[in-house]
Amino acid sequence: MNLGFEFGKLNFSATLFAIAIFIWMIQSxxxxxxxxxxxxxxxxFLFALPCILVLIxxxxxxxxxxxxxxxxxxxxxxxxxxxxxxxxxxxxxxxLSVIGxxxxxxxxxxxxxxxxxINPSHYWSAISAFMLSMCMVIVSANAPTFLVFWExxxxxxxxxxxxxxxxxxxxxxxxxxxxxTRTATAFLIAGFIWMHSIAxxxxxxxxxxxxxxxxxALFIAIGLCIKSGLWPFHLSLPYxxxxxxxxxxxxxxGVMSKVAFCxxxxxxxxxxxDSLVIAGVFLGxxxxxxxxxxxxxxxxxxxxxxxxxxSVENNGVIFCGLGLALVGQAMNHPIVSAxxxxxxxxxxxxxGLFKALLFLSAGTVETAAHTRDLGLLGGxxxxxxxxLLCFVVGAASICALPPSNGFASKWLLYSSLMNEIWCSSELxxxxxxxxxxxxxxLVGGLSVFSFARAIGVAxxxxxxxxxxxxxxxxxxxxxxxxxTLACLCVILGLCASFVTGQVELLACATxxxxxTSTPKFQMPMxxxxxxFFVSAMLVYHLILKTSKARKYVTWECGFGSLSxxxxxxxxxxxxxxxxxFSQILRFKLLVEIKGADRRHFPEYVKVEPxxxxxxxxxxxxxxxxxxxxxxxxxxxxxxxxxxxxxxxLCLTLLLxxxxxxxx
Amino acid sequence: MSLSIVEIFAVAAALCAxxxxxxxxxxxxxxxxxxxxxxxxxxxxxxxxxDGELNLxxxxxxxxxxxxxxxxxxxxxxxxxxxxxxxxxxxxxxxxAMHASLLLFALSYLELGSLGALPGSALAASAAASLLxxxxxxxxxxxTALSQIIGFLVIENGIYLxxxxxxxxxxxxxxxxxxxxxLVAVMVAGLIVFRIQQSFEHIDVTQxxxxxx
Numbered sequence: 001m002n003l004g005f006e007f008g009k010l011n012f013s014a015t016l017f018a019i020a021i022f023i024w025m026i027q028s029x030x031x032x033x034x035x036x037x038x039x040x041x042x043x044x045f046l047f048a049l050p051c052i053l054v055l056i057x058x059x060x061x062x063x064x065x066x067x068x069x070x071x072x073x074x075x076x077x078x079x080x081x082x083x084x085x086x087x088x089x090x091x092x093x094x095x096l097s098v099i100g101x102x103x104x105x106x107x108x109x110x111x112x113x114x115x116x117x118i119n120p121s122h123y124w125s126a127i128s129a130f131m132l133s134m135c136m137v138i139v140s141a142n143a144p145t146f147l148v149f150w151e152x153x154x155x156x157x158x159x160x161x162x163x164x165x166x167x168x169x170x171x172x173x174x175x176x177x178x179x180x181t182r183t184a185t186a187f188l189i190a191g192f193i194w195m196h197s198i199a200x201x202x203x204x205x206x207x208x209x210x211x212x213x214x215x216x217a218l219f220i221a222i223g224l225c226i227k228s229g230l231w232p233f234h235l236s237l238p239y240x241x242x243x244x245x246x247x248x249x250x251x252x253x254g255v256m257s258k259v260a261f262c263x264x265x266x267x268x269x270x271x272x273x274d275s276l277v278i279a280g281v282f283l284g285x286x287x288x289x290x291x292x293x294x295x296x297x298x299x300x301x302x303x304x305x306x307x308x309x310x311s312v313e314n315n316g317v318i319f320c321g322l323g324l325a326l327v328g329q330a331m332n333h334p335i336v337s338a339x340x341x342x343x344x345x346x347x348x349x350x351x352g353l354f355k356a357l358l359f360l361s362a363g364t365v366e367t368a369a370h371t372r373d374l375g376l377l378g379g380x381x382x383x384x385x386x387x388l389l390c391f392v393v394g395a396a397s398i399c400a401l402p403p404s405n406g407f408a409s410k411w412l413l414y415s416s417l418m419n420e421i422w423c424s425s426e427l428x429x430x431x432x433x434x435x436x437x438x439x440x441x442l443v444g445g446l447s448v449f450s451f452a453r454a455i456g457v458a459x460x461x462x463x464x465x466x467x468x469x470x471x472x473x474x475x476x477x478x479x480x481x482x483x484t485l486a487c488l489c490v491i492l493g494l495c496a497s498f499v500t501g502q503v504e505l506l507a508c509a510t511x512x513x514x515x516t517s518t519p520k521f522q523m524p525m526x527x528x529x530x531x532f533f534v535s536a537m538l539v540y541h542l543i544l545k546t547s548k549a550r551k552y553v554t555w556e557c558g559f560g561s562l563s564x565x566x567x568x569x570x571x572x573x574x575x576x577x578x579x580x581f582s583q584i585l586r587f588k589l590l591v592e593i594k595g596a597d598r599r600h601f602p603e604y605v606k607v608e609p610x611x612x613x614x615x616x617x618x619x620x621x622x623x624x625x626x627x628x629x630x631x632x633x634x635x636x637x638x639x640x641x642x643x644x645x646x647x648x649l650c651l652t653l654l655l656x657x658x659x660x661x662x663x
Numbered sequence: 664m665s666l667s668i669v670e671i672f673a674v675a676a677a678l679c680a681x682x683x684x685x686x687x688x689x690x691x692x693x694x695x696x697x698x699x700x701x702x703x704x705x706x707x708x709x710x711x712x713x714d715g716e717l718n719l720x721x722x723x724x725x726x727x728x729x730x731x732x733x734x735x736x737x738x739x740x741x742x743x744x745x746x747x748x749x750x751x752x753x754x755x756x757x758x759x760a761m762h763a764s765l766l767l768f769a770l771s772y773l774e775l776g777s778l779g780a781l782p783g784s785a786l787a788a789s790a791a792a793s794l795l796x797x798x799x800x801x802x803x804x805x806x807t808a809l810s811q812i813i814g815f816l817v818i819e820n821g822i823y824l825x826x827x828x829x830x831x832x833x834x835x836x837x838x839x840x841x842x843x844x845x846l847v848a849v850m851v852a853g854l855i856v857f858r859i860q861q862s863f864e865h866i867d868v869t870q871x872x873x874x875x876x
Binding site: 642 | 753754770771774775792796799800802803811868
């Protein structure tokens with residue numbers, strides 16, 4: 001098939017990009033044809049090779065003028081496939097390829113351990129289509145290209161989520177994800193068609209959302225919010241990320257939600273949105289979802305579900321930054337918007353890296369211990385030290401502890417909020433910025449709590465089940481990708497000063513504001529890192545280490561010897577916070593005691609924590625119920641009687657005649 | 664108000680359909696259908712005369728022979744074979760059905776009176792619409808499958824009348840194709856009705872209501 005790429009006329013990065021897309025396309029087809037004979041190591045290599053090519057292409061086009069190219073032979077009417085690689089897409093392409101390489105290696109070990117549960121040919125075919133479409137969405141330069149590959153992206157992700165489609169909960173998750181992604185696409189299509197009728201062109205370059213055009217922008221914004229799983233549309237995320245195989249969760253959380261963010265920047269920031277409504281939607285949804293996400297991640301029993309809710313939180317942080325950038329754009333505060341945009345771009349890169357890392361670690365834990373349930377894990381620290389190290393690095397980054405990259409990006413966001421307080425003359429804006437800082441701080445604290453719980457319960461103490469006691473590291477293909485991503489997190493953190501400078505340049509270029517007008521922010525990250533480690537060492541040696549471990553027999557309450565079940569459990573650890581926010585979490589402890597009349601020696605005690613999502617039970621549940629009753633009513637129209645159908649026909653004809661002659 | 668020959672015959676055909684709505688005797692209905700079809704053939708011939716088109720003469724002859732001759736004969740044979748000389752009727756009693764179709768005739772005259780594309784075809788257009796709607800009424804108020812076929816044929820006549828009066832005739836090939844289609848449809852429908860009779864020992868459409876979700 002001739003795609004219309006003329007290699008002689010293309011520049012270096014476009015050529016590499018085109019080759020990478022070709023390879024993925026071919027792999028996607030060949031893997032399907034191979035069937036059961038599909039080999040993991042070869043597929044993994046074929047999958048990683050284009051990632052490297054894309055990485056080189058992205059590096060070559062960084063800080064260069066944008067490269068546009070078209071596949072003019074593939075036409076839909078008068079529209080053709082058009083792509084543009086600029087610095088903004090280059091940064092997301094490099095994120096995509098780094099995570100792609102990591103997952104390609106990890107998939108080998110993951111799939112080998114799940115032999116028989118996942119069909120390898122389907123997996124490799126869908127995942128290469130997934131990567132291909134994400135690449136194309138990032139670089140697409142007109143609406144039809146964007147939509148075609150956006151759909152391919154959503155559907156291939158669906159195929160990957162449904163990898164273990166024999167299980168009933170996986171089917172349910174896939175279905176929920178399908179509904180979410182359909183709704184998102186519907187909103188996007190509405191916004192695109194509206195913009196096409198205003199601008200008269202499908203090209204993104206000619207779209208301007210300034211002034212009255214904020215309504216189509218709102219449609220696009222809502223579509224992107226649904227796709228990236230912001231509150232109140234976040235419900236699909238926990239289901240999808242839990243059901244999908246871990247490498248796929250890493251790709252979805254690390255890259256796909258960032259693709260939606262990249263699209264938001266491309267449409268709304270480059271499109272000069274100056275409406276406070278859009279900014280408010282992003283800011284509000286971002287603030288609520290970061291609080292909501294971290295709160296729910298605190299009480300999850302499933303390790304991957306915990307990470308999924310934490311993704312909701314981080315997407316909230318990212319979109320909060322985007323909203324702030326739009327506020328700055330609307331109120332003409334270039335410093336604020338540049339800083340906030342830089343913060344959100346940087347945080348999206350960081351989140352991509354450490355969330356992919358965490359999902360890979362969780363996948364390792366899942367395959368090694370055969371469970372994701374925190375109540376059955378424990379004691380993995382001595383059995384899987386490398387995974388523990390990587391998980392800790394990822395958790396430190398996600399909690400924004402100082403020497404990590406998460407700290408740098410959150411720090412940028414804080415400073416942009418501070419700047420908003422100084423710049424703005426309106427009291428309400430200042431107040432809102434202050435409140436946002438407060439919420440951000442609270443969320444930061446809660447995330448430390450949540451990840452302390454995850455690490456403490458899963459890795460420390462004694463194993464709570466047989467399978468956890470037998471767990472061991474899975475081999476080089478499982479820990480090498482994790483180590484790589486962890487190193488990247490640390491390096492990005494230590495070079496934060498340089499990276500933020502680069503990202504600020506990008507943000508200024510994206511916002512079309514002169515670079516000189518923004519202050520350079522120097523972040524003394526190495527010094528901070530040294531200070532952090534020294535103080536941590538001091539605290540440990542001076543305060544904590546003085547108490548020597550004493551060995552003695554405790555009083556066992558007459559219940560027999562100590563067992564792993566007597567450790568602090570995930571439920572009891574989360575209880576204090578869960579009780580404080582019990583109104584939102586609907587947190588309840590169901591206690592059942594048999595033989596309570598025996599006072600201190602009951603026969604049977606059962607304590608079960610219960611949390612419920614208000615949105616699911618109070619909003620989406622009734623909505624689904626309403627749809628069902630309406631459909632039942634509609635189904636009554638189809639009674640099966642010939643005469644009834646004829647009557648419908650007759651009435652329709654009369655209606656058409658009546659309407660037709662009036663026009 | 665001076666009517667053209669086309670309009671007179673078209674309205675006469677529509678009135679035939681109205682009379683059909685008023686009768687439950689299947690053989691009488693077939694007779695009226697035959698008259699109606701012959702009237703349509705005359706309409707076609709008249710259009711052929713005014714336009715001077717040889718093709719339309721051929722079509723008029725074909726209509727008279729195939730639809731006005733073969734189809735009624737086949738239907739009468741079916742009536743005999745199935746022993747269903749009279750239809751029980753449903754929903755509307757025949758007089759009421761007749762009045763309803765008269766009402767629809769008036770309605771289509773009011774609604775479509777201004778629709779005529781060619782000069783002198785306005786009334787023909789409303790007659791065609793009335794044929795169509797009366798055909799629907801026929802299908803709605805009849806119970807047996809045989810009467811359904813007759814109602815369907817009346818609808819088909821309405822569509823043909825509309826086409827021939829508004830477009831001064833289609834190419835011969837298309838017209839012949841359509842006519843053969845109708846012939847085959849009637850044959851197939853007849854076969855199916857025989858099968859229904861064999862399987863269920865009745866041809867009551869109201870009892871065939873199982874086909875749904």
